[in-house]
Amino acid sequence: MMCIYEYEVKGLLRQAGIATPRGKLVQDPGQAREAAGELGCPVVLKAQTLVKARGKAGLIQFADSPQEARELAGSLLGRRHHGETVEELLVEERLFLQTEMYLGLAVDYSNCRPLVLASGGGGVEIEELAAQSPERILRLPVSPSQGLLPGQARQVARFLAKGYHDPSLEEELGRVVSAMYTLFVGRDLEMLEVNPLALVPGRGVVALDGAAAVDEDALWRQPDLVRPRNQSQEAFQRERDFRRRGWSYLRFDGDIGILSSGAGITMAILDLMRMWGGRPANFLDTAQMDRQGIYDAFQIFKDDPAIKTVLVNIFAGLNRCDHLAEGIKDFLSEHRPRFQLVVRMAGNREQEGRRILEGIGVTPIGELEAAVRRAIEVTEERS
Amino acid sequence: MSILAFKDTQVLIQGITGKAARHHTENMLAYGTRIVAGTRPGAGGQQVAGVPVYDTVAQALERHRIDASILFIPAKAVKDSALEALRAGIELLVIVSEHVPLHDALVIMEEKERQGAVIIGPNTPGMISPPENAILGFVPTRYFAPGPMGVASRSGTLTYELVSRLTAAGIGQSTCIGVGGDRVVGLRFPEVLLRFQEDPQTKAVLLVGEIGGTMEEEAAELVGQGRVTKPVIAYLAGQTAPEGMKLGHAGAIVDRGRGAMKHKIEALESHGVQVARQPAEAIELAQKVLE
Numbered sequence: 001m002m003c004i005y006e007y008e009v010k011g012l013l014r015q016a017g018i019a020t021p022r023g024k025l026v027q028d029p030g031q032a033r034e035a036a037g038e039l040g041c042p043v044v045l046k047a048q049t050l051v052k053a054r055g056k057a058g059l060i061q062f063a064d065s066p067q068e069a070r071e072l073a074g075s076l077l078g079r080r081h082h083g084e085t086v087e088e089l090l091v092e093e094r095l096f097l098q099t100e101m102y103l104g105l106a107v108d109y110s111n112c113r114p115l116v117l118a119s120g121g122g123g124v125e126i127e128e129l130a131a132q133s134p135e136r137i138l139r140l141p142v143s144p145s146q147g148l149l150p151g152q153a154r155q156v157a158r159f160l161a162k163g164y165h166d167p168s169l170e171e172e173l174g175r176v177v178s179a180m181y182t183l184f185v186g187r188d189l190e191m192l193e194v195n196p197l198a199l200v201p202g203r204g205v206v207a208l209d210g211a212a213a214v215d216e217d218a219l220w221r222q223p224d225l226v227r228p229r230n231q232s233q234e235a236f237q238r239e240r241d242f243r244r245r246g247w248s249y250l251r252f253d254g255d256i257g258i259l260s261s262g263a264g265i266t267m268a269i270l271d272l273m274r275m276w277g278g279r280p281a282n283f284l285d286t287a288q289m290d291r292q293g294i295y296d297a298f299q300i301f302k303d304d305p306a307i308k309t310v311l312v313n314i315f316a317g318l319n320r321c322d323h324l325a326e327g328i329k330d331f332l333s334e335h336r337p338r339f340q341l342v343v344r345m346a347g348n349r350e351q352e353g354r355r356i357l358e359g360i361g362v363t364p365i366g367e368l369e370a371a372v373r374r375a376i377e378v379t380e381e382r383s
Numbered sequence: 384m385s386i387l388a389f390k391d392t393q394v395l396i397q398g399i400t401g402k403a404a405r406h407h408t409e410n411m412l413a414y415g416t417r418i419v420a421g422t423r424p425g426a427g428g429q430q431v432a433g434v435p436v437y438d439t440v441a442q443a444l445e446r447h448r449i450d451a452s453i454l455f456i457p458a459k460a461v462k463d464s465a466l467e468a469l470r471a472g473i474e475l476l477v478i479v480s481e482h483v484p485l486h487d488a489l490v491i492m493e494e495k496e497r498q499g500a501v502i503i504g505p506n507t508p509g510m511i512s513p514p515e516n517a518i519l520g521f522v523p524t525r526y527f528a529p530g531p532m533g534v535a536s537r538s539g540t541l542t543y544e545l546v547s548r549l550t551a552a553g554i555g556q557s558t559c560i561g562v563g564g565d566r567v568v569g570l571r572f573p574e575v576l577l578r579f580q581e582d583p584q585t586k587a588v589l590l591v592g593e594i595g596g597t598m599e600e601e602a603a604e605l606v607g608q609g610r611v612t613k614p615v616i617a618y619l620a621g622q623t624a625p626e627g628m629k630l631g632h633a634g635a636i637v638d639r640g641r642g643a644m645k646h647k648i649e650a651l652e653s654h655g656v657q658v659a660r661q662p663a664e665a666i667e668l669a670q671k672v673l674e
Contacts (some may be wrong), residue, residue: 106633107485109566110597112492117633126632139637144489185486191633217458218484246481263564264538264593267620268662274623275661317523317543347543348523368544369663 001190002214003050004225007090009210012187013194016179019206023092032073035091036066042094045072050230051082052211059086062094084230095206100196101160102126102137103177105184107191113141114184116148116177117193118156120163126195148181150174160197172205187225188218216243245293247286249300254279256375257301257339260313261289269313269372278376281307289319294327302337308382311375312343313368314353321345321353329360340378344371385512385558386533386578386585387475387501388416388451388519395443395452395473396421397464399431404455407521408432414524415516419447440471451475453509453519461505462487469494476569477519478504488567495569502569507561508539514557514584522559530555531673533579535562535572536591537598541620545591548666554673557585566595572602576611587614587672589665590656592647594621599647607654614672615656618665619647 010020024035025048036043047059054060059081063069069091079086104117118138121129130137138159142148157173164170176197184192194207219226228236242249248263256278260266266285273280284300286293294312301310314324328343345353345364357364365371394411398404399421409432412418418434420443427438437443440452452473456464461483468476469491476495483491483505495502503510509520514529522539526547532554536542539561546559560575562568572590579585588611592599599619605611622644641650648658657672659665 102632104633106637107489107567108637110571110601112489112496112567114489115637117637130632144486144493188484188486190485193633195632215485217482218486220459221484260540262538262540264536264541264591264620265544267538267593267624268541268544270624271620271622272661315540315544315547317526317540318521346547369661 002216002219002225003229004212004214005048005050005088005229006046006210007048007088008225009192009212010207012183012212013180013207013210016183018176018179018194019204020210021092021095021206021208023090026073026089026091027087028077029070029073032089032091033066033070036063036069039091039093041065041069043069044092044094045069045076046090046092047076047079047081047086048088048090049081049084049086051084054081057081087230095198095200095203095208097196097198097200097206097208099199101199102193102195103156103160103180103197104193104195105180105189105191106193108141111141114144114181116140116142116152116156116181118160118177120160142181147185148178150178153178153181169199169205176205188215188222189213190215219243245286247284249282249284251282252280253306254281255306255308256379257281257304257307257310258283258313259286259294259297259301259310260284261286261315261319265313265315269311269368272369272372273376276373276376278372278379289314289316289324291323291327291330294324295331298328298331298335298337301339302335307339309340309342309375309379311371312341313371314343314345314347316345316347316349316353318348320349321347322349322356325353325356328362329356332360340382342371342375342378344368384582384584385515385517386575386582387503387558387560388510388512388517389515390415390517391417392450392517392519393417393419393448394519395419395440395447395449395468396434396455397440397452397468398455399423399434399436400426400429401455405431407455408434410521410524411518414518416518420449440467440473444471449473451477451519453477454480456480458482458484462491465491465502466494469498469500472498474500476500476502477507477509478502478563478569479507479509479520480504481506481564483565485567488565492567492569503560504563504565504568506565506568507563508542510558510560511556512558513555520561522561526550527559528555530557531584531586532556532669533575533582533585533588534559534591535575535588536560537562537564537593538591538620539564541591545589545618545662545665548662549589549669552666552670554666554669557582562598572598573605576602576605576615580611580613585613587616587669589669590615590617592617592619594619594624594644594647595642597641600641600650603650603654603656606656616659616665616668616672617651617656618659618662619644622648622660
């Protein structure tokens with residue numbers, strides 16, 4: 001799941017013919033003042049972060065003058081929000097709306113169907129509404145091969161426009177939901193939501209906020225959506241490289257690096273480690289458990305100063321312990337890493353792998369739990 | 384007996400000429416799986432490990448009875464190959480490929496429903512029925528042994544870890560199915576449980592779950608309804624995983640609070656499914672329920 005920024009979502013919505021407020025993306029307070037002058041006050045300043053819940057965090061502010069916009073921009077830029085730094089603001093005209101609605105597209109994974117989610121009440125309380133008055137949320141399953149049918153679009157529009165007795169509003173909402181569904185499938189989105197979808201006097205239906213997540217497995221057919229988001233160029237390149245290789249990598253704040261193959265077993269190792277008081281630094285799941293893959297993985301651990309110990313878990317089913325041991329040997333013959341090494345090795349060609357490692361002074365452990373305990377112990381001894 | 388794959392199950396390999404497919408075809412044949420044909424557009428007339436290759440699934444079906452197809456196909460092409468097999472009437476598909484795009488998987492699953500077929504995967508090492516000497520996929524066969532335990536798992540390597548310990552403890556398996564690590568998969572825990580319930584050789588079931596999704600909760604509900612009366616135990620990976628970040632409301636509205644680890648464990652335990660906290664405990668639970 002790859003989330004994209006609000007201003008990107010709004011760009012996609014506009015391309016699909018859905019109205020959004022007039023706005024400008026800015027990177028510094030001076031630009032914010034200019035934007036406010038051009039758009040006309042009042043304006044709203046919205047911090048661009050991937051993690052939402054910005055309103056409660058004070059990351060959405062209103063300004064009545066360009067000067068105020070400049071000052072507010074100064075206080076918003078550089079703020080931290082769940083590990084992200086605010087680097088860009090979307091300055092938009094402030095619209096005074098008549099009604100807030102909710103319109104979302106998601107996947108019901110248990111039934112393997114896309115779902116249209118719609119509610120006549122929008123805003124941040126939508127989840128509460130869904131829990132307490134489920135009848136006030138429309139959930140409409142869609143056939144993946146047929147797409148959203150015209151009759152279904154009308155059904156959603158009627159539900160949203162209930163009580164307005166306005167055929168042209170119904171028609172406009174029908175057009176919006178169809179356009180959103182086309183976007184959802186055409187851009188390989190896992191989730192797309194407009195909340196609120198507002199009714200603005202004189203302007204019609206306007207998407208005031210938008211969120212979307214792109215399917216990472218389909219990025220090859222959405223190349224224009226691949227770009228760094230709140231990360232260094234270096235981190236972005238690394239992420240791309242990992243994706244190309246089919247590796248997954250997650251960083252935590254501990255001091256034990258974990259190299260393992262398969263998400264399930266790696267999560268099981270993290271569980272054991274945390275239950276027994278160890279602190280995982282990261283998790284690297286390499287699909288490529290061969291000589292070169294192991295060597296390359298060790299490069300990542302070497303470059304991370306927080307890592308005191310590396311735990312390698314190899315349960316060789318299809319791959320071979322001796323190849324993996326050769327990869328470790330290759331690395332250690334060229335580098336003198338700061339970290340201590342604990343290896344759990346079992347399975348295919350275990351004896352051969354063991355001999356190679358013992359030849360370079362590393363004694364592999366045969367049992368998973370013992371290896372996790374050992375990794376925690378040697379890390380504690382060092383600190 | 385086992386479920387889904389048997390001694391006489393006749394198997395097609397789609398994409399049989401690829402390097403990995405060749406290798407796994409040889410391993411499957413060696414274990415006893417009856418692989419009768421392969422496909423690869425443009426390679427019709429060739430042979431791989433003595434197995435005849437055809438250009439299309441339809442051509443293979445003219446010459447052979449085919450009960451199941453295993454797709455060794457790049458993710459980008461899985462949709463077309465899966466639809467080809469389903470529309471030709473093949474009733475069991477194993478999709479091993481990782482990284483199948485979500486919207487492609489949704490189209491595949493809809494066609495599966497329409498055809499009344501069964502799909503295992505995507506993103507799975509496949510399945511094995513040790514009593515029947517049948518493997519569809521590439522689980523490492525040496526860790527498996529025939530016996531009373533049915534196993535269904537969302538994770539390949541974690542399955543090998545647990546099953547090798549079961550086998551070492553003298554507990555063999557009736558059938559072991561990797562249901563797939565993706566959010567959209569064909570055969571899900573509830574359907575696997577119902578099949579194990581019907582299978583006389585299966586005496587108990589081990590579910591190997593993970594954080595996320597709602598499959599574990601659905602399995603728990605089924606047990607709660609009394610539709611599965613054999614003992615079911617579970618081990619879940621990700622018990623200490625931090626909660627995900629808030630990225631929007633849609634996911635929460637769809638899942639209605641399910642998917643979190645706490646909720647999964649509560650759901651399973653409240654319906655009498657014991658949940659192991661550690662891998663070793665899963666083996667102890669298995670021994671206990673089989674006594």
